[in-house]
Amino acid sequence: MSMTDPIADMLTRIRNAGKAKMKRADVPASKMKMAITKILLRERLISNFKYIA
Secondary structure, three states, X not given: OOOOOHHHHHHHHHHHXXXXXXXXXXXXXXXXXXXXXXXXHHOOOOOOOOOOO
């Protein structure tokens, strides 16, 4: 399944996990998503992230 907007998909996964009181959201990685995730972490919108190869 191809995604039309992978950034919106990532943010939706994070938002849905938060609303469901989940401590983690699995998101397919890319360089752009990693950069955005670092910004979310710096702005304290997320508490942690881990890249799994």
